[in-house]
Amino acid sequence: MTASASSFAEQREEVARCMRRLYEHGLTTTSGGNISLRADDRHVLLTASKFDKGTLTGAQVGVLALDDGANLTPELSPSIEAGMHLAIYRARPDVRAVVHAHPVTASAFCCSAVPLNCRLLAEAYAVVGDPGYAAYACMGTPELAAVVADCTRTHNGVLMANHGVLAVGRNLLEAFDRLEVLENAARLTLLTRLLGGTVELTKEQLAALDALMGR
Numbered sequence: 001m002t003a004s005a006s007s008f009a010e011q012r013e014e015v016a017r018c019m020r021r022l023y024e025h026g027l028t029t030t031s032g033g034n035i036s037l038r039a040d041d042r043h044v045l046l047t048a049s050k051f052d053k054g055t056l057t058g059a060q061v062g063v064l065a066l067d068d069g070a071n072l073t074p075e076l077s078p079s080i081e082a083g084m085h086l087a088i089y090r091a092r093p094d095v096r097a098v099v100h101a102h103p104v105t106a107s108a109f110c111c112s113a114v115p116l117n118c119r120l121l122a123e124a125y126a127v128v129g130d131p132g133y134a135a136y137a138c139m140g141t142p143e144l145a146a147v148v149a150d151c152t153r154t155h156n157g158v159l160m161a162n163h164g165v166l167a168v169g170r171n172l173l174e175a176f177d178r179l180e181v182l183e184n185a186a187r188l189t190l191l192t193r194l195l196g197g198t199v200e201l202t203k204e205q206l207a208a209l210d211a212l213m214g215r
Helices: 008-023 082-092 104-109 122-127 142-152 172-195 203-213
Strands: 036-039 043-047 059-064 096-101 132-134 156-161 162-167
Touching: 008 036, 008 043, 008 059, 008 096, 008 172, 036 082, 036 172, 043 082, 082 096, 082 142, 104 162, 104 172, 122 156, 122 172, 122 203, 132 142, 142 156, 142 162, 156 172, 162 172
Parallel strands: 132 156
Antiparallel strands: 036 043, 036 096, 043 059, 096 162, 156 162
């Protein structure tokens, strides 16, 4: 283990704990999803590939150099989406955590022409705002990293076409919360469409929420 890796032991465990929680809540699968944390100005912690997400440990969270993506934990294989996470941090200096997963209902909206509506509940709009939509690009490619990073410049929650959901935050809890709220908003969108007679928040109500959240 490198000196850089050993110096982030507590933060690596925090990332692993967040991933276990994601799995326990049914928001991702054994092999799906990835979570990262900006540990400091030069390092990013990222869940490694080929491990069970439900039992992930801190030792299975890699350390990457933010500037060039160098793997400082060579005993671990970085997530295929390492480039995407790094691109987001470079595009959004305020972001310190990224959570990417495949919650079933929200992911259904990634494969549908029907938009996921975060304007039904005040909580969803306050926590996430309107989600962004990133055009499809093959997983693990520079094209996907670029399109998703660009989308996060203006959105804290992103639906990745035919892929999954991503949320960013100032810390792991905020990013996790945004992804979980997106999944709940997706379920609510589906249910209200089945019920009919959907009632959205008004422009005035949305503006008041924006003001409350400092947007």
